[in-house]
Amino acid sequence: MSAEQDTLATPGWHAQLRLTFARPAERTCLVERQHRGPLLVQRPFYPEGDVCHAYIVHPPGGVVGGDELELEVDARDSTHVVLTTPAAAKFYRSDGRTARQKQTLRAKQSTLEWLPQESIYYPQSRVRSSTRIELESHAKLIGWDIACLGLPARNQPFDRGELHLHLELWVNGKPLLIDRLRLAGNDNNPSGLNGQQAVGTLLAYPATRAMIEAVRTLQPPGVELGVTLVDDVLVCRALAAQAEPIKHAFIEYWQTLRPLLLNRAAVSPRIWAT
Template sequence: MASIPAATAAQGWCAHLKLRFTERGGQTYLSERQHHGPLVVQRAFHPEGGPCHTYLVHPPGGVVGGDHLGLEMNVERGAHSLITTPAATKFYRSDGRFAMQSQHLVLSASTLEWLPQETIFYRGARVRSETRVQLDAQSRFIGWEIPCLGLPARQEAFDAGELRLNLELWRDELPLFIDRMRLDGTGPERTARWGLAGFDAVGTLLAYPATTSMREAARSASAHDVESAVTLVDGVLVCRALGAQAEPVRRLFIAMWRMLRPELIGRPAVLPRIWAT
């Protein structure tokens, strides 16, 4: 993971959360939970028996320049964890400093569903964020990230600020998927046809190990006002989606997750209860 400059972290909120999930008797338990600063989890839920549903909570409600959020998660052999958030993550306008986020998710012959709600980057935000998923050949993963630029519903564009967003998927120390998004609010990439073509929500969904039937199922899903494409390379299903707002992209990804979960994980989709609130 990228190192965080100590001086930057010291000037804002520095929050770190470490989680470990362990399987015992066919049920997954949150066996270790350590936190420093304002990044916590609510109690674990088991709405479908074995899998453990857990909600990440950032009590301040938003991240500003100088803040650093760090997450380390280990899903041990045989365990099955589903992670989501109760609301969108928000990165507010910066005073010039970067806000930092690092998320390291490690799977060992286990299953992880990484289903956070969208991340909203306000005009003027300066953010460096990295999510790294590290698994082995016996593990199963499905997850997404949905950055939203500005506040489209309020006609507030992300026309100032700087984003450096990394998303990585590794298997046995070899890279399967590496994505680097670099966006300057004052540059042409947000509106140019070779860039985001004016779309403000940019979603990426990953599933491993995937099959051609899963690829075709994902391609059959659709959502109003969303442009999407699905590929399958080296066992990794990748869906890219662009939307005017985050909500249609999230609806599309939920529809795909409901289609893919039975084949990928062997369970029907059970929506996290927090999504209904």
């Protein structure tokens, strides 16, 4: 058996993590946790008292072709959950197989803040990634997704490979945003990306015109930003040469939006400082 055949015969990681949050007393608690394979959650933190900060961890540190990751989060009535990751997600060069990631986040009569670090898609990676957010019964959301195409700091563009990146927002069973990004081969600079290597989307719901005006006054450096308000969803789209300016811009937007939407000052997850 050749080395290539041996690699293709090796099964990838199949990891699942299911989290349920409830509020049995005075604060949001992680009441149920199920996992299989290398996808974990750290012990929750409570820097704000009643708000639960939880960190999603993928111990291998990177995703390769054949890996499958599935995350399912259920935030039940009256909870407030802040979810983030300790580091960027790295999708490495593929041996021909496709890496798959599926994330489903549900919030009912609760508040969900989905603030992951960026995803880095290495040249020659093959990835299908979908994030679906489902809100019900007056739930509130601030969330984002940031993708870095290739390794721009090393002058390694995403010149080979294939990406299917999906982001959806549903409210009370109706789709308010369905976003599809597909990149293949040397098509990493299609019309719409303006030659940039990093792209991001930030969402806030339910948003107001005042929130739009508040973030439009901000001028973070090194990033192109566009903000719209449709069906009570604030959508910010960002382009930059690298992911870092987008991340800094989104954090600044989050710090501005959080008091307006949630009536809380922004308290950054501790893991961001490490």
